[in-house]
Amino acid sequence: MTISKTKYCAGVQCLKRLYLLVHSPELAAQPDDSAESIIEQGREAGMLARKLFPGGVEVSERGLDQAIRTTRELVANPAVQAIFEGMFEHDGVLVRVDILQRRRDKRWRLIEVKSTTEIKDHHLEDVAIQYRVVSRSGLDVAAAFLAHVNRGYVFDGGDIDVRRFFKIRNLTRRVERLQPKLTFQLRSEFTILSKPAPPDIAPGRHCTDPVTCEFYDRCNPPHPDDHIVYLPRIHASAMEELEEMGIESIREIPDDFDLTDIQRRAATCVQTGEPWFDRDGLALKMATLRYPIAYLDFETINPAIPRFAETHPYQQIPFQWSAHIQQRPGSEPQHYEFLATDENDPRREFITSLFAGLGESGSIVVYSSFESQRLSELASSFPEFADRINAIQTRLFDLLPVVREHTYHPAYAGSYSIKSVLPALVPEMTYDGMEVANGQDAGLAWESLVYGGLSSDKCEHIKKALLDYCALDTLAMVKLLDKLVVRS
Numbered sequence: 001m002t003i004s005k006t007k008y009c010a011g012v013q014c015l016k017r018l019y020l021l022v023h024s025p026e027l028a029a030q031p032d033d034s035a036e037s038i039i040e041q042g043r044e045a046g047m048l049a050r051k052l053f054p055g056g057v058e059v060s061e062r063g064l065d066q067a068i069r070t071t072r073e074l075v076a077n078p079a080v081q082a083i084f085e086g087m088f089e090h091d092g093v094l095v096r097v098d099i100l101q102r103r104r105d106k107r108w109r110l111i112e113v114k115s116t117t118e119i120k121d122h123h124l125e126d127v128a129i130q131y132r133v134v135s136r137s138g139l140d141v142a143a144a145f146l147a148h149v150n151r152g153y154v155f156d157g158g159d160i161d162v163r164r165f166f167k168i169r170n171l172t173r174r175v176e177r178l179q180p181k182l183t184f185q186l187r188s189e190f191t192i193l194s195k196p197a198p199p200d201i202a203p204g205r206h207c208t209d210p211v212t213c214e215f216y217d218r219c220n221p222p223h224p225d226d227h228i229v230y231l232p233r234i235h236a237s238a239m240e241e242l243e244e245m246g247i248e249s250i251r252e253i254p255d256d257f258d259l260t261d262i263q264r265r266a267a268t269c270v271q272t273g274e275p276w277f278d279r280d281g282l283a284l285k286m287a288t289l290r291y292p293i294a295y296l297d298f299e300t301i302n303p304a305i306p307r308f309a310e311t312h313p314y315q316q317i318p319f320q321w322s323a324h325i326q327q328r329p330g331s332e333p334q335h336y337e338f339l340a341t342d343e344n345d346p347r348r349e350f351i352t353s354l355f356a357g358l359g360e361s362g363s364i365v366v367y368s369s370f371e372s373q374r375l376s377e378l379a380s381s382f383p384e385f386a387d388r389i390n391a392i393q394t395r396l397f398d399l400l401p402v403v404r405e406h407t408y409h410p411a412y413a414g415s416y417s418i419k420s421v422l423p424a425l426v427p428e429m430t431y432d433g434m435e436v437a438n439g440q441d442a443g444l445a446w447e448s449l450v451y452g453g454l455s456s457d458k459c460e461h462i463k464k465a466l467l468d469y470c471a472l473d474t475l476a477m478v479k480l481l482d483k484l485v486v487r488s
């Protein structure tokens with residue numbers, strides 16, 4: 001039996017995960033659009049890193065034997081200075097190496113490319129298994145590196161400067177030190193795989209760390225509505241303490257158990273089945289609102305590889321806004337919106353259209369600090385607009401802390417996100433059935449609209465889905481605020 005590097009790393013996370021991947025892959029959940037986009041981001045970073053090694057040759061064969069044969073031929077050819085995606089096998093473990101660079105002394109450098117902005121613990125296992133297999137396949141590996149994205153790199157608008165875009169870290173000593181652990185881990189993995197049934201491993205924090213396991217739903221059936229996991233911001237140590245006391249239901253938490261005020265309030269709501277509204281606190285907050293009230297929401301992308309000049313990796317780039325504006329209490333809100341639809345940097349048009357849409361006075365209701373953070377970034381990117389942006393920021397009214405500090409509903413299930421709060425307080429509104437139903441969907445939809453080369457019919461379809469979604473987000477805030485006013 002052979003296992004790939006990916007399966008080896010899955011086994012480091014959980015031996016049951018490895019077993020199921022090998023013996024019952026059909027039970028695995030398929031990656032969703034956001035997981036696919038992370039994979040794609042990694043692939044793009046890998047392709048970019050190849051530019052650091054001009055003249056490198058790719059092993060493009062997908063078939064195992066042929067890929068190994070081609071890799072051997074390239075290794076034997078001294079004219080080849082770098083090999084991309086070289087395939088190696090040793091003792092039942094297969095690895096495909098992002099980059100192998102031939103040194104002048106005929107030894108090799110191994111380079112793994114990641115689209116993250118730092119080294120994570122599980123990257124070490126990833127590099128260590130490659131180092132082991134390649135070294136034991138007969139290559140003299142002098143050093144092992146990890147190339148990751150340099151968050152501090154600022155794109156100048158021409159070609160990406162790959163030398164500055166990546167940070168290359170030497171992990172040789174660390175992966176060498178891991179080798180005895182790998183020997184032990186590999187023995188465990190092959191032993192487990194030879195068994196007739198998966199190991200009996202209880203689910204736990206490892207199910208989502210370092211990645212969410214594809215068998216998560218299978219091992220973690222949904223908790224009942226009153227489970228302690230649904231207390232707001234419950235800390236793992238408090239969960240453990242309660243579990244040790246044999247307590248799984250919020251209803252059974254003793255009165256003297258140490259909870260934060262917000263958690264205690266949530267527990268009381270679940271125990272009584274009644275929502276809680278702090279009328280006086282809500283009234284005080286509502287009294288600070290000034291008409292016309294605008295309800296505002298942004299959508300953004302944050303690409304690993306910058307697209308626009310003067311931006312850095314993973315910088316949030318706003319491409320769409322929606323605002324519902326209510327002139328006076330009870331009046332029908334008017335809707336205003338902006339959506340960038342071409343490949344140009346959308347930020348200047350975004351902010352100038354926003355100035356026009358929001359006018360000069362009145363409160364601007366948002367849900368979370370996200371919009372304020374984006375405005376700060378726009379102010380530093382476009383200093384000529386800084387004063388006007390600052391004027392908008394002083395008008396912001398963040399509804400999230402108001403909801404968090406002055407309300408609770410058992411249906412929040414411990415979360416104050418608008419996607420949890422809305423169905424509890426405004427059940428007549430729903431995101432169900434929307435083609436774009438969250439911020440991540442919106443970013444992916446915009447990428448395909450602008451860069452996908454789609455037919456005009458498809459583009460129109462995506463535009464409508466984006467506009468509908470963002471408009472619903474701001475209309476949701478109108479309705480939410482109405483409900484809070486009634487409760488104040």
Ligand code: SF4
Pocket residue numbers: 013014015016017020201202203204206207208213214215216217219220
């Ligand atoms: S869900 Fe958790 S316990 Fe189940 S296979 Fe995955 S990591 Fe292991």
